[in-house]
Amino acid sequence: MQGTTGTPSQPADTYPPTDRTVPTRSPDRAAYDKELVHSILDEGYVCHLGFVRDGAPVVLPTLYGRVGERLYVHGSTGSRPLRMTGAADPGLPVCLTVTHVDALVLARSAFHHSINYRSVVVHGTAHEVTDPEERRTALDALVDHVVPGRSRDSRPANKKELAATAVIRLDLNEVSAKLRTGGVNDEPEDLALPHWAGLVPLRKGYGTPVADPGLDPATALPDYLSAG
Template sequence: MSQQKGPSQRTTVKRLPQRGNYERETIYQILDEGLVCHVGFIAQGQPFVIPTAYGRVNDTLYIHGSPASRMLRTLQQGIDVCVTVTLLDGLVLARSAFHHSMNYRSVVVFGTATIVEDPEQKLAALKAFTEHVINGRWDEVRSPNRPELAGTLVLSLPLAEASAKLRTGGPVDDETDYQLPIWAGEIPLKLTATTPIPDSRLHPSIKLPKYISSYSRQK
C-alpha cells in the first residue's frame, strides 16, 4: 500500500480538496512522467518563476545548471522555493461555458534547496537528469569530465512537503443543462514522440537504439 505524505499547512489542497492526493506513489508517478518543472522564488523583492529540467532520486528532487544562473545562485542561499509540475491529460467540454475544464495531474513542492557537494551524489544526480529524459541513455553516452562537473551546479530539494492534485472524468453540468442539444465530453491529450531525426554528422553505420525508437513519456 502506498505511503501517504501527511499534508503540511502549505501543501494542503484548499480549493476543491477532494482532488488532493498525498500518496508518495502518486507524487512520484507525476514527477517521473513530467519533463519540465517551474521553480518559483523571490530575489531582491522580485518574484520569479523559471522553467527548468529536473531529476528525482528516491525522495529528493534535483535541479541543475550553470553556477552563473541567477536562479541557482539565489536558491543556494537557503531561501524558500516552490516547485510545480503539471501534466495535461485532456480538455473537458461542458454544455455551458462556465463548466468547461481540463483533466490534469500536478505536484507542488515546498522547501529549501541545498548545494550537492559530494562528487558521487552529484554524479548520481546528473545521471538522474539524463535517465529522467530518456531511460537507457546514460550507459551509452560519454560521462561528464572534470571541467563539465565543475561547471555544473546541482541543488537538491527534499520532497518532504509535496502534494498532488488531479482531475479526471467528464464534465459536470448543471442538471438543467443536460437537456441542451450540445455535444459534451472529453478530448484526451498526451505527449507523443514522432520519428527521430538523426544528426547530420551521424555515421551511417550507427543504428537507432531501441530505447529511442520506442520512446514514450507514458509511465
C-alpha cells in the same frame, strides 16, 4: 501500516499534509500518496521552479531529475537561482511544480469547462550539492529523466563540464498531488442543450526521431527510443 515519518498516524507511503499542501478549494482533488507523486514527477520533462528575488516571485522552467525522495535541478554556475543556493547560504526557499494536461473537458456550459490534469507541488528549501558522488548521481538522474537509461549510453561529464555545472537538491517532504479526472460535470438542466460535450484527450509520446546529420549511419536507433 504506521510510518516512521510525519505525524504518528502518518502512513510511510504518503506525505503528511501541511497548511501549504491542503488546498483551499477542491480538497477532494488533493492526494499525498508517494507512488502517485513519483509517477507524476517521473513523467514530466520540465518543472516550474519558483523562488523569491527582491521580494517578488520568479517562476522558471527547468529540467529536473528524481532519486528516491530527492529532486535535483542543475544549471550553469552563473545562473540566478543556482547562485542563490551556495553551500555557505542557508538554502533557497522554493516551490517546484510539475503539471500534465491530459484532456480538455468541454461542457455544455462555459462555467464547467475544465481540463483533466495531474500536478505535483513541492515546497521546501533547495541546497547546493557539493559532494562529488551525489553530483554524479544527480547528473545521471537528470539525463535519465529525459530518456530513461540514457545516462549509460552517453559520454559522462568531464572535469571542465562538472566545474561549469551547479546542482541543487530539494527533498520531498512537503508535497501534494492534485488531479482532475473523469468526465463532464454539467448541470442537469443543461444536458439537453445543443452543444457538443465530452473529453478531448491530448496526444502524448515521441514523434519520429531525427538523427543528427553528423551521425554515423551505422549507429542504430536505440530500443529505448523506438518504443515511444
